[in-house]
Amino acid sequence: MENTIEKNKNVRNINRIGKIMKIILRISQVFMVIGFIAVAAGMIILMAVPIDDIRIRPSFHLDVDYNTEDFNSSSSDLKLNNKKYDFDIEGFAVDLYTKTHKIDNKMSTLSVDGDGEEITGSEIRLFVMKKLIVAELFLAAAFVALTFGAKLAKALQKCDTPFSDEIIMRLTRFGKSLIPLGIISLFTSGISTGIVIPLLMLFLFISLFKYGAELQKEADGTV
Amino acid sequence: MAIILRLDRVMADRKMSLNELSEQVGISNVNLSKLKTGKVSAIRFSTLDAICRTLDCQPGDILEYSPTDSE
Numbered sequence: 371m372e373n374t375i376e377k378n379k380n381v382r383n384i385n386r387i388g389k390i391m392k393i394i395l396r397i398s399q400v401f402m403v404i405g406f407i408a409v410a411a412g413m414i415i416l417m418a419v420p421i422d423d424i425r426i427r428p429s430f431h432l433d434v435d436y437n438t439e440d441f442n443s444s445s446s447d448l449k450l451n452n453k454k455y456d457f458d459i460e461g462f463a464v465d466l467y468t469k470t471h472k473i474d475n476k477m478s479t480l481s482v483d484g485d486g487e488e489i490t491g492s493e494i495r496l497f498v499m500k501k502l503i504v505a506e507l508f509l510a511a512a513f514v515a516l517t518f519g520a521k522l523a524k525a526l527q528k529c530d531t532p533f534s535d536e537i538i539m540r541l542t543r544f545g546k547s548l549i550p551l552g553i554i555s556l557f558t559s560g561i562s563t564g565i566v567i568p569l570l571m572l573f574l575f576i577s578l579f580k581y582g583a584e585l586q587k588e589a590d591g592t593v
Numbered sequence: 594m595a596i597i598l599r600l601d602r603v604m605a606d607r608k609m610s611l612n613e614l615s616e617q618v619g620i621s622n623v624n625l626s627k628l629k630t631g632k633v634s635a636i637r638f639s640t641l642d643a644i645c646r647t648l649d650c651q652p653g654d655i656l657e658y659s660p661t662d663s664e
Contacts, residue, residue, distance in 0.1 A: 591634030593624040 381531060388526030395520040402513040406506060413502050421491030428464075428486035438478050460497065463487040504558060511550040518547040533582035541579060545572045595660045598631045603648050603655055618643040 377385070455466040467483045522540035529537055552565045604614060615625045620640060627633050628640075641652055648655075 588634065593620055593628050593633050593636055593640050 377530065381529070384529065384532055385527050388523045388529070392520055392523035392527055395516050395523055399513060399516045399520065402509050402516060406509045406513070409502050409505050409509065413499060413506075416495055416498055416502070421495060424491035424494070426489045426494070428484075428489070430482075430484045432482050434480040434482070435473065435477055436480060437476055438472075439476060462489060504554065508551070508554050508558075511554060515544070515547040515551055518544040531586055533579060533586035535583065538576065538579050538583055541572075541576050545569070545576055548572065594631075595658055597657045597659050598628060598655060599657055600629045600644070600655050603650050604629075607648050607650075609648065614644070614647060617647045 451468070451470045453468045455468075457464045457466065464484060464486045467485075469481045469483075470478055471481070472478050518540070522537070522544045525536050525540045526532065548569060552569055555565050604611070611622055611625055611629070615622045618625065618640065620628075620643075624633075628636065641655070644650075644655060645652060
């Protein structure tokens with residue numbers, strides 16, 4: 371008759387956390403699928419809607435009243451009178467014109483007029499489609515990463531020791547599944563420490579777990 | 594490895610079964626079986642102490658160094 375060995379308290383905690391992680395990741399996967407379907411539907415609708423003949427000429431006007439003494443003691447106006455500024459917002463040109471005029475000895479008004487270049491329906495469709503395609507790729511990559519994450523969580527839920535070959539394999543696969551997400555983020559928002567540092571830390575932990583597994587094997591061989 | 598475990602011999606001399614010894618020593622049958630068949634890489638002094646106390650023997654009765662057997 372074999373003696374039953376009670377699990378170490380920390381291993382029981384790991385099992386519990388693994389179970390919670392698995393549930394959260396599975397729920398997140400459902401939201402990813404819903405998001406993926408919604409974006410795909412959006413893309414289909416966008417392709418179907420007849421917007422090619424639409425022309426949009428964005429423009430705006432705003433007036434800002436200000437106290438001249440608050441801004442400049444030597445001059446009665448902000449140095450923004452009759453200035454023109456050119457901007458590029460996501461590939462669309464916007465011109466800003468500023469003009470100032472006095473209301474009284476203390477108050478002046480800054481008027482800003484903005485004109486954007488004419489945008490056609492096709493350009494809008496192309497712009498939105500690009501964003502939706504990136505979103506679909508991100509959701510797909512996130513779903514794959516969550517799948518590997520859920521498998522890791524399931525292994526942690528059932529493990530007798532976190533330093534086993536199975537846990538290390540699942541952790542390594544999860545780490546590798548995050549790389550596509552990192553690449554997509556790199557292209558959409560540039561190099562960011564918000565992605566590089568967590569990925570580096572994950573691979574550091576993988577190396578730590580591999581060392582832990584070696585120590586575990588030595589400990590298992592000791593009676 | 595040149596270290597050979599003679600635990601089975603001492604157990605037979607004392608007429609003690611694996612289950613009985615594992616209960617008295619405080620390690621599992623599985624680990625004791627591994628010890629008996631030499632499938633362990635290390636033994637703690639505390640385990641050796643418990644085995645020798647239970648079987649009323651010396652460590653040398655259980656552990657034997659035989660370099661020619663390791664070739």
